[in-house]
Amino acid sequence: MTLPLISVRGVSKSYRRGGQVVPVLHDITFDVQRGDFLGLMGPSGSGKSTLLNLIAGIDKPDAGELLIDGVDITRLEETALADWRAGSVGFVFQFYNLMPVLTALENVELPLVLTSLSRQERRVHATAALGLVGLADRVAHYPSELSGGQQQRVAIARAIITDPKLIVADEPTGDLDRHSAEEVLTLLDRLNVELGKTIVMVTHDRRAADRAHAIMYLDKGELSRAGDIHERSVREARA
């Protein structure tokens, strides 16, 4: 049996708001296997984005363990955690979060600045990634010159540029029209199926969730059906 890529063990998280402690996640435990495409669903405030942030290493739990590819990221110092994120996680945000002053190519190239690659090598990789998301003809365009769907595809190219095992997507279709959303979901699907990327996606959209192999429901910080992950095959999902 292979080690799961993500292993969440007894994770709890609360926030302080106006002197009050607001629990967000309570004793969450589950695994995500390598190559899985997990959809996180639930009503607003259920803690799904918080859980995604914890898995991505941009927030820390109050209690519990988060083992990603065997590394307990809750024990990593800030610098080590940043290094880990740079090499291990690709981010896709709802509002794309591209640098408006950089072109599509420069945005995709950005994470590679942290690597030892030369400028030339970075350019080659970034161009290839943009080609992969179907934007080879938009390399010199600034985000403001691209549609929402195109911007999200640039963001996806940026997410895969360092070849991470894990891609986290927070409402990746939340700001897109139906057609663009379909394009983005198809792209994520391809990354999962063709490149073997493990994807964890937060979504409100049932159609988006249908692309996932598994869906996990969160309600009031707890798995509504603890440990019960709705499994389905890629083939079933597409049927």
Place this chain on the structure above:
Amino acid sequence: MQSLKLILRNALRHKLRTGLTVLGLIVAILAFGLLQTVVDAWYAGANAAAPNRLVTRNAISLVFPMPVHYRDQIRAVPGVRGVAPFNWFGGYYQDPKNFFAQFAVDPVPFLAMYPEYRIAEDELRAFLRDRKGAVIGRKLAATYGFKIGDTVPLQGTIYPGVWSFTVRAIYDGAEAKTDTSQMLFHWTYLNETMKQRVPRRADQVGVFMVQIDEPQRSAEIGQAIDQLFRNSLAETRTETEKAFQLGFVAMTEAIVVAIRVVSFVVIFIILAVMANTMAMTARERAPEYATLKALGFGPTYVARLIFGESVAIALIGAVIGIVFTFPVAHWFGAKMGMLFPVFEVSATTVGLQVACAVGVGMVAALLPGCRAARVRIVDGLRAIG
């Protein structure tokens, strides 16, 4: 390279905001440079002083003269190379507002100790031959349009009557800091005329300019000179030319201090403007900085982007401000006329302008830079939309 690109493009992102901030910086750096140049002009006399020149004056006050026979006694002090009587004339040309410095000097020893006054050989000979001749500085000649051979009548204030001089020579300064706004004439002409007009005021000297062989012995020689006249009717005080000039500056020190304070207040004001710009900028870009951190860039990188942008904007303003400082200072110096004989923007002033700009850039970015570096990624991302 990518960082530099980000810094520069971010700096020019809000063109109006950056433009107005840069405009403010230009004005501040220009005003600072101008005010510093005014302060430098105040010290021009002291800065032009030579270490081998001493000034002997009446110990009570400058307004009290000394007998001219002190000259021979001072000349006999070991280490003294030359002595020249030096009287402030204090006249004006045609109208009291046409005021410039005029000094009665013994030209041979005086010009020997002021090699920075460059005079053509033939003009110097003509001056030495003419008892009523005068040497004027190039700036003075340009200001009033005086030429060789012109007669310059001066209305005396300290020395009564109208005094007529013939311009025999025009001197240039060896350096930019050399004062060329003065007029020099023969002390003997002043003295002989006073013998006729007011005999009791004849044979009196305002100060003695003393040239010495070894500058490092200035204190010892000064003491030896003052010792000569101890317990006399006119005791003396001898000091270096620089100390003598600084004595004049000290009389108006409050003004100099006020100008200095104002120059730094200007910088402080632009610092506040710049800090506000950077705070707004950093607040608006919180999601971008959070994204960079999420992608693996450290807090230092984010802080560096903000510091870099702030310093880049400050330097753009500084460079333009410094470029404008020179013509504005030239215009200002010309408008001030004889008030500031030397009005040059010094390298130190330019250095201070650059240092202030970098300082403003750094300090303005301090708070937003540290805040952006410290802010949690999730909080930064939440600021979106």
